[in-house]
Amino acid sequence: MPLRAAPLAVLAGSSVVLAACGDSAPAARCTPAPKATPATVTAGSLTARTDAGVIPAGGTLKLSLDAAGPLSYTAPCEQPVQLIVIDSSDLHVDALGPPAPKGTPCGPVSLAAGQTAHYEVLWTADDTLPPGRYTLAATLGDQPALSLQVSVGAGPITCGG
Numbered sequence: 001m002p003l004r005a006a007p008l009a010v011l012a013g014s015s016v017v018l019a020a021c022g023d024s025a026p027a028a029r030c031t032p033a034p035k036a037t038p039a040t041v042t043a044g045s046l047t048a049r050t051d052a053g054v055i056p057a058g059g060t061l062k063l064s065l066d067a068a069g070p071l072s073y074t075a076p077c078e079q080p081v082q083l084i085v086i087d088s089s090d091l092h093v094d095a096l097g098p099p100a101p102k103g104t105p106c107g108p109v110s111l112a113a114g115q116t117a118h119y120e121v122l123w124t125a126d127d128t129l130p131p132g133r134y135t136l137a138a139t140l141g142d143q144p145a146l147s148l149q150v151s152v153g154a155g156p157i158t159c160g161g
Contacts, residue, residue: 039136039148045071045111048138048146057152058127065119065140069111075141077106081119084145086135093129096121109141125152 036053051062065081067073075081079097087093098121100106105117119140131153139145 036151039150041146041148043144043146045069046140046143046146048136048148050136050148050150052150054151054153055125057125057129057131059152060122060124061150063121063123063136063138063148065121065138065146067109067111067117067119067140067143069115070113072108072110073141073143074108075100075106075119080104080106080141081121082139083121083123084137084139085123085125086137087129088132088134093134094123094126096123098122106141129153 038050038053040047040049042048045068046065047068048063048065051064055061063081063083077100080100082097083095084092085094100119104119105111109117111117121138123136125134129152131151133149133151136148136150137145138148
């Protein structure tokens with residue numbers, strides 16, 4: 001009988017430990033942080049905005065830039081909007097300047113009051129970029145640059161009871 005007493009003692013001790021881990025204690029719930037609001041900036045007649053505030057490494061972000069009249073500017077057709085992506089240590093990690101799609105205002109542009117011109121640039125964050133905040137500097141032709149902040153990488157996960 002002493003041989004059977006040891007397994008019963010272990011089994012009884014295990015059930016006490018399992019009971020302590022049961023439903024009587026509230027379980028910690030982990031949730032991702034809320035998505036950041038898309039970035040928007042306005043300077044004079046120009047407005048730039050992103051479609052997301054956080055993108056995963058390897059993900060794609062759309063930057064829209066609108067010009068509102070009255071405004072005259074020159075936007076080269078081969079690169080009307082230039083986008084430079086800068087990391088937190090002021091290193092340029094990417095630069096884009098796609099050609100204007102057919103029908104997009106380019107060259108010498110003159111917008112009358114009430115007229116607008118719309119431009120879009122897609123940026124795909126390299127999948128090797130470290131998580132963190134990045135500045136998007138968007139320039140429409142000869143106009144001053146507009147700067148927006150976005151985050152690359154999954155947001156923090158918070159756990160609580």
